[in-house]
Amino acid sequence: MADNQLHASEDETELLSFRVGTQEYCVEIMLVREIRGWTRATPLPHSPPHVKGVINLRGIVLPVIDLSARLGMDPIEGVDRNVIVVVSVGEITAGLLVDAVSDILTVSEKDMQPAPEIAAGRSGRYIRALIVTDEKLIRVLDLKTILPGENQDAA
Amino acid sequence: MTTDPMAEIRTSFFAECDELLESLQDALNLMDEGEHDSETINVVFRAVHSIKGGAGAFGLDALVSFAHQYETVMDEVRSGRLVPDASAIKLFFRAADMLQDIVRTTRDEQHPPPGIEDMLALLKALLHEDAQELDEPVAFTPLGLSLEFDLGAPAIDVAPAEIDDDFGWTITFTPNAGLYASGNEALLILRSLSNLGHCVIRCLVPEDLPPPDESNAETPLLSWRIILEEDVPESDIRQVFDFVNDVCQLQISPRKVIDDLAPTRPERISPTAEAALPPVGSTSAKKPAGDDACPISSAASKVSLVPHPRPARPVDTNAHEPATMVRVDMEKIDRLVNLIGELVINQAMLAQSVETAGMSQQSDIMAGLESFMTLTRDIKESVMTIRAQPVKSLFQRMARIVREASASVEKEVRLKSVGEYTEVDKTVIERLADPLTQMIRNAVDHGLERPDVRRAASKPPEGQITLSASHRAGRVLIEIEDDGAGIDRPKVRDIAIQKRLIAPDASLTDAEIDQLLFLPGFSTATEVSALSGRGVGMDVVKAAITSLGGRITTTSVPGQGTKFSISLPLTLAVLDGMVVQAAGQTLVVPLSAIIETAKLEEQNIHRLSASGMMMRFRQELVPLFDLGQKLGFRDMRDIAAAGIVLLTVQEDGRRAALIVDAIMEQRQVVIKGLGQTCGHIPGVAAATILGDGQIALILDPGDLVWGGASSPHFDTKAG
Amino acid sequence: MSLNILAVDDSRTMRDMLRISLTGAGMLVTTADDGVHALEVLEALHPDAIISDVNMPRLDGFGFIEAVRRIDRLRATPILMLTTESAPELKARARNAGATGWIVKPFDPQKLLSSLQMVTG
Numbered sequence: 001m002a003d004n005q006l007h008a009s010e011d012e013t014e015l016l017s018f019r020v021g022t023q024e025y026c027v028e029i030m031l032v033r034e035i036r037g038w039t040r041a042t043p044l045p046h047s048p049p050h051v052k053g054v055i056n057l058r059g060i061v062l063p064v065i066d067l068s069a070r071l072g073m074d075p076i077e078g079v080d081r082n083v084i085v086v087v088s089v090g091e092i093t094a095g096l097l098v099d100a101v102s103d104i105l106t107v108s109e110k111d112m113q114p115a116p117e118i119a120a121g122r123s124g125r126y127i128r129a130l131i132v133t134d135e136k137l138i139r140v141l142d143l144k145t146i147l148p149g150e151n152q153d154a155a
Numbered sequence: 156m157t158t159d160p161m162a163e164i165r166t167s168f169f170a171e172c173d174e175l176l177e178s179l180q181d182a183l184n185l186m187d188e189g190e191h192d193s194e195t196i197n198v199v200f201r202a203v204h205s206i207k208g209g210a211g212a213f214g215l216d217a218l219v220s221f222a223h224q225y226e227t228v229m230d231e232v233r234s235g236r237l238v239p240d241a242s243a244i245k246l247f248f249r250a251a252d253m254l255q256d257i258v259r260t261t262r263d264e265q266h267p268p269p270g271i272e273d274m275l276a277l278l279k280a281l282l283h284e285d286a287q288e289l290d291e292p293v294a295f296t297p298l299g300l301s302l303e304f305d306l307g308a309p310a311i312d313v314a315p316a317e318i319d320d321d322f323g324w325t326i327t328f329t330p331n332a333g334l335y336a337s338g339n340e341a342l343l344i345l346r347s348l349s350n351l352g353h354c355v356i357r358c359l360v361p362e363d364l365p366p367p368d369e370s371n372a373e374t375p376l377l378s379w380r381i382i383l384e385e386d387v388p389e390s391d392i393r394q395v396f397d398f399v400n401d402v403c404q405l406q407i408s409p410r411k412v413i414d415d416l417a418p419t420r421p422e423r424i425s426p427t428a429e430a431a432l433p434p435v436g437s438t439s440a441k442k443p444a445g446d447d448a449c450p451i452s453s454a455a456s457k458v459s460l461v462p463h464p465r466p467a468r469p470v471d472t473n474a475h476e477p478a479t480m481v482r483v484d485m486e487k488i489d490r491l492v493n494l495i496g497e498l499v500i501n502q503a504m505l506a507q508s509v510e511t512a513g514m515s516q517q518s519d520i521m522a523g524l525e526s527f528m529t530l531t532r533d534i535k536e537s538v539m540t541i542r543a544q545p546v547k548s549l550f551q552r553m554a555r556i557v558r559e560a561s562a563s564v565e566k567e568v569r570l571k572s573v574g575e576y577t578e579v580d581k582t583v584i585e586r587l588a589d590p591l592t593q594m595i596r597n598a599v600d601h602g603l604e605r606p607d608v609r610r611a612a613s614k615p616p617e618g619q620i621t622l623s624a625s626h627r628a629g630r631v632l633i634e635i636e637d638d639g640a641g642i643d644r645p646k647v648r649d650i651a652i653q654k655r656l657i658a659p660d661a662s663l664t665d666a667e668i669d670q671l672l673f674l675p676g677f678s679t680a681t682e683v684s685a686l687s688g689r690g691v692g693m694d695v696v697k698a699a700i701t702s703l704g705g706r707i708t709t710t711s712v713p714g715q716g717t718k719f720s721i722s723l724p725l726t727l728a729v730l731d732g733m734v735v736q737a738a739g740q741t742l743v744v745p746l747s748a749i750i751e752t753a754k755l756e757e758q759n760i761h762r763l764s765a766s767g768m769m770m771r772f773r774q775e776l777v778p779l780f781d782l783g784q785k786l787g788f789r790d791m792r793d794i795a796a797a798g799i800v801l802l803t804v805q806e807d808g809r810r811a812a813l814i815v816d817a818i819m820e821q822r823q824v825v826i827k828g829l830g831q832t833c834g835h836i837p838g839v840a841a842a843t844i845l846g847d848g849q850i851a852l853i854l855d856p857g858d859l860v861w862g863g864a865s866s867p868h869f870d871t872k873a874g
Numbered sequence: 875m876s877l878n879i880l881a882v883d884d885s886r887t888m889r890d891m892l893r894i895s896l897t898g899a900g901m902l903v904t905t906a907d908d909g910v911h912a913l914e915v916l917e918a919l920h921p922d923a924i925i926s927d928v929n930m931p932r933l934d935g936f937g938f939i940e941a942v943r944r945i946d947r948l949r950a951t952p953i954l955m956l957t958t959e960s961a962p963e964l965k966a967r968a969r970n971a972g973a974t975g976w977i978v979k980p981f982d983p984q985k986l987l988s989s990l991q992m993v994t995g
Contacts (some may be wrong), residue, residue, distance in 0.1 A: 040849070044833060044852070045836055045837070046837060047836070054829070056844050059840045059844065102736075163890075164887060171886045198912065201930070208887075209887035211979055212887065214980075336943070336972060337949050337972050338952040339975070340950075342995075346995060395992070398974060597907065784959075
């Protein structure tokens with residue numbers, strides 16, 4: 001296993017995993033711009049509940065999405081130990097508010113299983129794949145559906 | 156940034172094309188106004204010519220061939236063989252438009268625009284028949300030197316290789332006076348010839364050689380016979396003489412052994428000086444009068460570039476062009492603007508911490524901070540002026556819109572531009588293009604009458620649209636005025652009633668009726684015209700202007716015309732705002748939208764229904780809203796407890812009062828775009844970063860009160 | 875080849891092309907926007923060769939070359955004319971004005987260099 005990590009083959013991906021509520025999620029590390037501590041977001045009027053607001057990221061107005069609320073769970077209140085994971089997909093950059101960052105995983109494509117139909121419930125459409133390690137189940141997020149943008153749905 | 160010099164020149168070429176197209180338009184405008192002096196025509200010619208030249212360098216064939224035809228026609232005009240009438244000048248304008256399109260599509264590597272062939276045919280039709288023939292397809296391949304072949308040269312029938320002792324060439328070269336007068340040098344030609352192969356060169360000196368002196372310094376006295384012992388194509392030899400074949404006598408023939416012995420013109424020579432080149436001897440057949448100025452010896456003198464004023468362009472009658480220019484990548488300027496924005500924010504943060512630290516107002520730190528703030532403001536203003544551009548390019552685009560629009564509705568329209576050199580922020584210019592286009596189209600389509608109607612009203616058949624720009628009270632004023640029929644107010648009123656925009660018995664002033672034009676979905680054309688189209692009305696124009704922080708107003712006199720006035724902030728990046736608090740949030744309201752602030756007093760509140768309220772403000776009733784509630788930050792509450800109201804005003808004069816919890820300060824804020832991620836938020840124009848690093852939203856009170864989600868808006872890309 | 879060249883063209887693109895082609899070959903290039911400007915530059919510059927466009931504002935290529943030939947120290951300076959056409963009458967005019975040779979636009983940098991070589995030695 002250690003050998004594998006040293007010689008990461010082409011189909012291996014590095015993922016950043018984090019905790020939202022009691023569940024583990026992850027995103028490709030290549031999409032993560034930075035991780036920063038919680039700062040109070042300025043709320044946007046008439047925005048859906050998962051849009052926490054905007055924060056100042058070194059002069060850029062960065063929208064922050066409450067991942068918990070986005071996935072249909074209770075909103076994260078926003079306390080000091082919470083973390084904002086700044087991600088970029090295409091033109092869109094946004095912060096994901098999560099409870100805590102857990103780990104960096106190296107996973108090969110074959111370890112990723114397609115999300116089962118059962119998961120295609122309320123939050124299923126945001127899950128791209130599942131990873132089962134030792135004792136944990138980690139969900140790989142599909143950022144394109146999570147981030148607001150042109151194909152934004154009425155949440 | 157690319158490091159490929161050709162790519163950079165290509166970029167620079169297209170930038171130059173824009174300038175050339177601009178001067179082309181200017182010159183055509185002058186021609187259109189009856190200016191037919193040679194310099195004006197020359198400017199047109201040169202602009203097209205330069206575009207062609209540059210395009211050729213990059214092998215941009217579509218551009219070259221169109222420019223070539225255009226140039227051919229302009230050359231005819233220049234030479235006086237073609238005197239353009241009004242319709243020809245119209246065609247020149249359209250050809251300029253087409254040229255612009257081709258430049259654009261070429262630059263963007265898109266397909267060439269349609270209609271090129273038609274335009275080429277129209278241009279060609281202007282030419283006389285013989286000129287047309289002259290113009291038949293000119294090969295314009297990226298070939299280097301022109302190779303001229305003397306068709307009179309004797310044909311060579313004998314293949315030299317077939318005879319063993321018959322290879323190479325015999326060349327007799329006798330310079331004329333013109334050879335030296337044109338800066339050519341026989342010696343250098345001989346040297347070039349020797350580069351082709353080993354040469355035996357004989358200098359044929361006449362017996363009666365006069366002593367050299369000033370009078371005959373450039374009179375050629377010598378001739379040469381060269382045996383080139385190399386089997387090279389004759390064209391290679393001719394190329395050596397390419398520059399001089401009109402100023403010398405030249406004979407080139409395949410070498411025969413006998414040539415080596417028998418001089419062709421024995422009567423002219425006696426002694427024979429024979430030399431093999433190189434090296435080149437120091438004796439030259441020519442001695443320039445100022446003989447120390449021999450070009451070879453002067454090669455060592457290196458003179459550095461002397462600064463010089465840039466010559467004014469002939470067409471720029473306004474002489475507004477600055478003396479020296481530096482072309483800078485817009486990205487660099489934008490980065491500078493962003494940095495200045497950061498500086499302004501940082502300075503505000505610093506000021507706040509100094510205040511929090513309890514420094515006395517009289518302390519040195521406060522004094523230093525004060526001058527720091529002054530400097531920051533000065534830097535900011537200087538940088539903003541860098542972004543400023545004359546509105547000329549925008550106005551020229553509108554001239555084109557007028558031409559196209561008037562042609563499609565068969566109206567005669569002249570566009571007059573005033574104040575083209577008024578400078579406005581680049582982003583404002585870019586974002587004005589769409590609304591201005593729409594307004595110009597409206598003016599052509601609806602504002603101006605048909606020629607017969609105009610004649611009947613004893614107006615000139617040709618309508619006029621005046622587009623003007625000026626600076627007024629720290630803002631930019633752009634006016635679009637037509638001399639048409641004016642707003643047909645009874646008709647506007649009828650339509651508004653029909654569309655249930657107003658009650659049938661509503662009593663409206665003229666100004667109020669004019670305002671109806673800006674209501675969403677309003678269109679005065681009884682039938683939808685192809686030109687103005689459906690759905691894109693003045694409401695969209697207004698939304699676009701508003702999103703630029705601008706205001707739009709109308710004045711109209713029946714039978715005399717209509718004027719739309721757009722007032723815009725000089726720059727988009729900074730805004731004077733009032734920082735307020737509502738429902739625990741800090742918000743910024745543009746100062747330009749606030750008329751007054753006042754204390755809210757219970758006796759002035761008129762409750763209409765559960766949610767509707769009005770407030771009496773100096774004999775006037777204005778709608779009253781709680782800002783926090785309107786933004787969805789808090790539920791209904793007893794507003795009597797609240798304290799302060801902002802009286803806001805719209806461009807159209809509509810007023811509304813907004814209740815805020817507290818007014819914090821008035822200050823300049825740097826506008827930050829919310830970006831596409833957030834989409835359009837009703838009532839929010841943009842965001843800014845305050846002294847504490849927190850983001851505050853900048854409100855658009857008009858959108859907040861009257862807009863709503865259904866309000867059409869242009870995509871805002873501020874920041 | 876280290877020559878001192880004056881390139882005269884009203885087109886910035888052309889000037890850039892000339893500058894890049896020539897400086898790449900180790901030449902020192904000074905540019906001017908038109909004939910009048912070039913004559914101003916020539917007051918302080920003694921180039922080994924001049925390359926000039928034909929169509930220019932204020933003073934065209936022909937007028938410019940005639941003026942150069944009237945300056946004693948520049949009487950023998952090679953001048954190459956940049957033309958877009960190889961029409962014979964254009965060449966005749968150029969020659970009458972005193973042009974040493976011509977280069978047809980768009981030019982091939984190698985040919986430009988060899989032409990310069992030929993007229994400057």
